[in-house]
Amino acid sequence: MVCLLKELAVQLFDVGAVRLGDIEAKVGRRTPIYFDLRVVVSHPKIMMAIAQHLQILASEIDHDILCGVPYAALPFAAVMSVNTNTPMIMKRKETKLYATKKILEGVFEQNQKCLVVEDVVTSGGSLLETVHTLRKERLSVTDAVIVLEREQGGASVLKANGVDVKSIFTMSELVKILRDAGRISDETVEIVSDHIKECQFGMKDNFEHIIQ
Structure with missing residues (x-):
């Protein structure tokens, strides 16, 4: 399993799903490593x-x-659904304005x-927003599975709102694998490590209004 995880990490880097540089992230802050x-x-x-x-x-x-x-995780959920014969639902970005007017399909x-x-x-x-929508529709949501946990406070925020997170990779694990595989340097690992420590999120940065 460890070997398979290492192989997956390298493949993600090689296809451009992991990018390095001074990049502006979704939350409006700069990041030295970006995941697409x-x-x-x-x-x-x-x-x-x-x-x-x-x-x-x-x-x-x-x-x-x-x-x-939505949207990046939808393909993963769809493949999981087919592979395990587990029903899937989809959250719309916005409530449908005609016919059924659904937020969940x-x-x-x-x-x-x-x-x-x-x-x-x-x-x-983003995950909290989806959880809030699902709970409003009277679904029970206590867990999430994710590809990457960036170790910047999000998992703790989710835990505080009753959601346990399990991840394939943490940021620290991923960059160490990429370093050992010769894809990134020791200097990059240090830069990413410093970024994790410096850029931490909590409820004060976040979305108390979402879970009301």
């Missing part, structure tokens, strides 16, 4: 590998249905246990 897992949809073998690793994490969690956080029942699938957790905001 949307490119994985063009690499079916990598997408399957990610889904299989997420399935291993999911196998330890009691759940009835899956929901991927798919079939579900109140109190079903919904496992959320996400690509990357930094502040936890």
